[in-house]
Amino acid sequence: MSLSEQEQRALREIEQSLLADDPKFGAAVAGAGDLGGFGGGLTLRGIALGVLGLVMLIGGVALSQQSLWFIILSVLGFLVMFGAGVWMLRSDSATGSGFGGMGGGRSRKSAASPRASKMEENFRRRFEGQ
Numbered sequence: 001m002s003l004s005e006q007e008q009r010a011l012r013e014i015e016q017s018l019l020a021d022d023p024k025f026g027a028a029v030a031g032a033g034d035l036g037g038f039g040g041g042l043t044l045r046g047i048a049l050g051v052l053g054l055v056m057l058i059g060g061v062a063l064s065q066q067s068l069w070f071i072i073l074s075v076l077g078f079l080v081m082f083g084a085g086v087w088m089l090r091s092d093s094a095t096g097s098g099f100g101g102m103g104g105g106r107s108r109k110s111a112a113s114p115r116a117s118k119m120e121e122n123f124r125r126r127f128e129g130q
Helices: 005-021 023-028 039-062 069-095 114-128
Strands: none
Touching: 005 023, 005 114, 039 069
8 A cells, every 4th residue: 555645745754853853763774664674574583583492492302301412402492592582672672663662661741752742733733634
């Protein structure tokens, strides 16, 4: 579903205002719009690693009666699962889409900056007039 010209213009304005407010943030997400961003692939890779670790863990536990070397396979499986979880959590917080970027329990009113409230007011005024 494509955006209308007005929606595309509004989106460009929002992007420009965000980049002007925080250039560091703009540099961090500069390539995020290409091919759906890196968040989806990163999550898919993390899930795949988690599943691989789970298979290694279960396989090692199931085969641990045959040889003690399979216990090492179980431990490695756990470490792969743990590493995949940490990797996905760190990547989400770096992009700001994880639970860490939700304000830490502060109310919405106290977290709003004057610029954000002005943008919200402009947004409401624009769509109430139509």
